[in-house]
Amino acid sequence: MPAPQPPEHHNLSRATLKVAAIEGVRWMALARLAAEMLTVSSSIVLAHLVSPRQFGMLAVAVIVRELALMTANEGVGSPLVQRRDIGRAHLEAGVMLALGMGLALSLFTLLVVPLATTPLFGAETTQLFRLFSPSFLLVAIMIVPLAQLQRELRFRRIGTIEVCGVLASAAVSLGLAFAGLEAKAYVLGMLTGLAVLAVGYQASVPRTLPRWHRREAREIRRFGVPAAAAGLAGIGYRNVDYIVIGGRLGPLMAGYYYRAYTLGVEYEAKLTGVLARVTFPLYSRTEDLDHLRSLRLRIVRLNATLVWPLLACFIVIAPVAVPWIFGARWEPAVVPAQFLAVAGMASTLRNGTSPLILAAGHPRALLGFCVVEAVAYAGTVWAASFAGLTAVAAAVSGFQVVALCAAYAVMLGPMVGVPLRQLARDVAPAGLCSLALVVVGWPLARTLTGTLPALPFVVVVSLACAAVYLVALRTLFPAAWSDLELLVRSLLRRPPPDASRAPLVPAAPAPSR
Template sequence: MASGARWMSVNQVVVQVTRLLVQVVLAHLLEPRAFGLMTMALVIVMFLEILRGFGTGMAVVQRDKISERLLSSVFFLNIGLGLVISGLLALLAPGLASLYGDSALTPVLQVLGLGLLLASLGDLQQWLLRREMKFGAVAAANIIGTAANAACSIVLALLGYQVWSLVIGYLVGFGVTTLVAWLQSPWRPRASFSPAEVRSVLRFSANLSGFSVFNFFLLHGDKVIVGHFLGAQQLGYYGLAQRVLMYPVSTVSTAFQEVMFAGLSRLQNDHSAIRRVYFRSCAVAALVCFPVMAGLTVVARDVVLVVLGARWERLVPLIWLLAPIGGIQSVSFSVGVLYNVKGRTDLLLRWGIFSGLLMLGSYFAGLPWGINGVAAAYAIVIVLLLPPGFAIPFSLVDAKPRELVTAVWPHVVATAGTVAVMAAVQWLTHGFRLARPVCLLASVLAGAATYVVITWRQRPPALADLLQCVRRASAGSGQPASASSRRDGALGPTAHG
């Protein structure tokens, strides 16, 4: 699991930094409307992605034993679902575009539907690599696919293709990721399909997919509402703010979630082991994400004006509202692992129905105040859902909320000190009317130094865990695919879905 965390951390850092840099470059090359159209389309595509995958890959990882017949059956089920859903999207695209009130969305959706089919071709291979704990291979597929997406999008944007630079880059990234996954995985499907084998995983996967549908509304319903009622340009601001703010959170939480699920599924009856790994992972997430999100809140205006330019100034209040929530979610996102490891996707579904409907109502409540009102409603409901959102999955592994507080408290203290110093530097540098880039640099350096000093003096356990991962990553950096390159043909020991 430590080795897996190392590789997925490398994967997430490279992937998210690449995406962040590409977003910054594209923000200078594309109009906000292009981002808005792509955000509209991706909301629909991500919803269909839930139905396409149907949770079968995670069910394969969670099961103690798997057979060749089960794997082939799941593979062909995935292909069939991919074909049906991509075809339906092509047919329904005009109607879906009319819901947003923008006909330009129709061809974008029809082309993006091909990405669902490409994902189906390599989905099971990636989950088998996870089951086998071959996270070096998973990282290789993701990094190479992201690089292909980035290169294609930037080249097409330079040529003036606007939204199509994003669309084609998306497809190229999916295709390359699938190709690399096939090259890394030794498993190949056989001409076999068993309805009985498929039914054997449906209880787990159906509940998981049901939860994912409601969780989709929790995470993406705001984009549908903003796009429909406020238009593509406002959604461009809103969607870019969310994507940029979620990069640091996704970098850490996704890495640990994937590894925890694969590893703890093998230890699902050992509650003490589950708690130990889970809370240590939460502490590392807090160590990394709390200062980043809090610091970004302090320097939001400088970051937007210096990095993106004046035409994106509307992002500033969105960052003030959403960055603190991103810090909270760096810890709260991982609770789904506890449901999945214990096989209690039925409870996960019930929680998803409740929280999803509540969140959906909050978006409409905030709509009269524009994108800032929607963001504020999102933040308020996320905070209100925290107590039950932790208590229910904690009960499955005999965990107590105070264990979480104890794990993250040192990082809350260090973050508070960092925010105080950064705010003071902002006040001084702007008071002396220094150039905005100088103000930003001084604030970031002062905040980083403060956080390092406070954390080093406290020496929390998460610091040792993080340093250990860094040392292992340095020691193993010359062998990026060693675990995945052993083609022994074994099924046995094989995303944020």
């Protein structure tokens, strides 16, 4: 039986979109909080079970999973979410494109990729590449149902399914790691998580069978090909450092870099992902560019206000916290992680530019920027690798800051009307208050190091840093403090009913951007 005709979606009114944003952030934040607690807990246990060398091999091979998520999401999912109106034919063509691409890339990774990875990284790493190959097909199965849920702004359902996927992934990874599979335990756990996501998303929407529709497939490809190419450049940008370090410095140094980058950047990216998962569907439903810029300002400021103090506090406590939590053998990752925390601050804002540019309808411009960025980043990491791991971390942080400024100057200013000078206003609350945090926390940490056990040290210094940050934020930046209060209230309870709580119905059509 053919799938039911999906509802058409146009622009949403400002009041309705505000409610959707609050509810979306609320449910995604609660879901990601649960998911990340599971992820961090399991990663701490796995850090004691899996050697740094095995983590180094995993850091190189995990690019396969990222490629699977990116190619399906940007090539098929984003076009379906971004379009003002879609019909059943778009969904059927999307399923056909996703499955064909997923099957082809799975076979390519299984049979062809080892010809390159074996001479570069060795036979053990190649086994991980092959083990990751089903990722493409699993993501292809789930991507169209996920796009339907995003179009309908059903973030509660998305978050619930993601928590189930993380729980399954953590359980399988831990069980297999205790059995001695090391890096393979991570891979099999990730594949299990993807399988749970595929089943959950498929069960949440009416079934859509693959069917070829030339016109609709062409419309999807017109947006999806440049968006996927931009995503491919972004994947290269995020993984070329692992490839360079693994090839030049060996898997042990790649393992230390993996831990440092995870602490300094990846955990930030997971927090940022709570908003990033919500922003693209919301940006795509705005009335016009003024509405888009207004929504973006609140989201960017809130994102930095939440994430920057965590990274600043991490810089202060890292020398004691990292060896205590992950084990003494990870101590060489401490200083690189402190440098990379600065990269995490910059990427908090940089990562928010891609959904904004896509929602504004400029995938080709994003592609050009990402290609140049990836090539420049690869050259920076390669040159810094001659000086060692710490030099690479410092160079990565400097590059992230420059890339953030370039994104404002080259993309956000000309295409969305957000000039480079806006960057200072975006980061002022989080930046100045985080600086106050470090000024007070750093000497306190130096004084208490060696005088307190690790746990009391981390608790005392973290509470002091949090108090300094919150007092400074409330005193100096009341608007940012109000946004933070609004988020906390929305996480603790549903917003009270008022005139703005209208059903998610379209507003009057606005001129196309």
